[in-house]
Amino acid sequence: MSIWLPDPAEIKRPAYRSLAQVISAAVASGELRPGDRLPTHRDLAFRLGLSVQTVSRAYEALIRSDVIAGEVGRGTFVKGAAAVEGRPPPYHRIDQDDRIIDCSMLTPVLGPGQAAAMDAVLAGLAGDLPAEVLFSFRPRQALRRHAERALGWLAECGVVVRTDQVLTTNGATPAMTVALATAALPGDTVLTEELGHHTLKSLTRLHGMKLEGLPCDSEGILPEQLEQAARRTGARALFTLPGPTNPRAQMMGPARRAAIVAVARKLDLTIIECDVTGPLNPDRPPPLAALAPERVFYVTTLSKLLMPGLRLGWLVVPEAHLTAAFTRHMVTNWMATPLMAEIASRLIASGEASRLVDWQRRMLQRRNAIAADCLEGLRWRGTGSGMHVWLDLPEGWEEAAFVNSARLRGVAIAPGSAFETGPAPRSSRGVRICLGSPDEESLREALTRISRLARNTPEPDFLTL
Template identity: 45%
Template sequence: LKLSVQTVSRAYEELIRRGLISGEVGRGSFVQTQRREPEPPYIPERLGEVIDLSILKPVCEPMHLEKLKQALGWLSENLPASSALSFRPNMVFPRHRAVAVEWLKLCGLDASPQNISLTNGATAGMTVALMSVAPPGSTVATEAIGHHTLIPLARYLGFNLEGLPIDGNGLIPEALDEACRLSDIRAVFVQPSVINPTATLMDAARREQIAAVARKHDIAIIENDVLGPLVEGRPPAVAAFAPERTLYVTSFTKIVVPGLRIGYLAVPDRYVAAVANRHLVSNWMATPMVAEIATRWVNDGTALELVNWQRGALRRRQEIAAEVLTGVDYRCHRDGLHLWLELPGDRAEESFVAQARLRGVAIAPGTSFRIADTSWHPAIRISLGSTTEGELRAGLSVVAKLLLGDPEHLLLAI
């Protein structure tokens, strides 16, 4: 066929990504009879001596565990009966919602208690929001490179996902406008504040334009803003420009401590009943005892203290990355949890990820975040908070050596 090994490798990678074939070391490649379940971009569990830069998590120190232990000790002495002996959500959460109002003000939202649902983290909030605005068979627009969970969610919930063009400022408003004219778009899902894979911070003008397009076509906006107060000096939330149609999702998991798996979903009046019903059937309610800790930490300042600490820790790690990856072109934000690195043109993504893994470093393949079936540039996502500073430096050094060395194709992928 007069094709290079690199071209054939990429063809196999694309077939695997689409779930059309599977490859097994030592056995070969097999045509799939049905689509495989999508694989997460991170390794399911940390194995042996692997430096795990694949999973997106905040920096954690012994201090975080100690604060959680103290909170659990306080909870053991002050646990309300309603949080332990009841499972009627409308009896448990009114005071939690009142505190949520104050936290959402830090996120730039002016929300009413009755418009807030407490969720078991951002993923639960996303799921409920999508169930509320995107019935089976409808279409949701989002960034071409977006949230990896959206892909399986679209399949499980039965809606279509349309990935739209992006630039260095995020989702392009004109692309959304055209998609709304040509397709029956019911909602747009955006991640405007650094949490998106490309580490983009959408400016205020672009946020206002996205809101204007959504209003023009009367579609809902789902805003995933899980970094919330962590991103210093960020523009107003998209919800601030279109409060009447934005379902706003945030949580504590990525900015305070992973074990505090609780989040807030703030919605306009028109979606309150739909969100309450879908939250009831999918989660029933957020875990009350975790909600108690989050409420206490917001009240006594612990949550904001840990956010401020996290910001400083991430900035130090961004400095480490800049030092180790000198001469390497990548995207980042000083308050972000990760880097987005497009591979040189001669590098196959699956091969690069596999070569890093063979050297003891796990990184996330960019195809896990690929939503649009358009031309694709191989890329990787590198988490900065998932390990110690020493291991981060060592892992980044492995990536740098792979980038600067001669490309080595992983023949086992064929």
């Protein structure tokens, strides 16, 4: 098989960026396919009249973008965009030495307060660790006290329940898995937003379920579209992100939430409400779980809100599904890690968790203000204290092209396509820009670069991406 070579006439200045764009375009168009071998650095440099350093720089940019991979002793091969079920992930692979400002991963703002809080809890555990945390194999015995302490936290989220309705989990994914397996059966259709949770497509496929994304407006799912789709498909469940973690930063208002609940009651739909940032947004309406506790599974966690290493969350289960949900959790996870649950419950009981949320809210409000300043004049939206903003792309830009161009300019962001839940075309294109990971100075620099890029006409090499 012959080795692919670009046309030297396509290479503009700066040459490394142009070469990376040409190769990306060839991959996107299918001219280059996964597994195809690229020329060596030295051979390509000779054929294009470039320096070996220029070719190496272009290849390194493409390796960081997961487009190609270098194999020692074999060469450089097309990898294609990394994907989950045919979609690129919303985050980028960032190596420690990369000069990339990472705005692709949804994370909280990190600071010394989180480390100090964890140090204090761990010091307390050293001299006062309950025996059941270490020695019990029985979920209810090991975790009942932790579920009781979680009631106050859930009340801050707007959900008032009994202890026996609270299932402690190792984060959102186990909670989502249990809720899906309880709310629907293999072969059933699950409805959701047209841009939704990036792991939902894989989770529903794992359970043999069908997933259908629904058209949305600025508040999320349209009630009439929900009713039509539920009648047409016979769907049993709706999975929704009604709060600030929705990719488009859409906050579902009180009236819309009431309308969604009315449709669910009318058609006997079970709702899975994913609310991983809980009480972060001060202006949030009551959760769907507060409006229809008889049919809403409510998912919330601490890792997105307090610190990534605190892998703990809760699933609030409607009374009619208690036995089924707890059984499904036991056969898939047995129980949440008791030691992690103990750490979380102590942070909550001491008030430290609430203090960390207050600090997180203030930091994110500052970062949202930076976004408002840098993106002024562009079409974007956020919730004022959320962990990300959504930027609608100007005419002429495609999502993959914009994300790739931003990456070549040192900023990692997420394309809307990473969150697509079905094949139906969307009315608009955009990117998610996360605000939590960089420091404020780096964030302003990243947003400035993105703003400049969005205000420019796409370069010819990007039009086919």
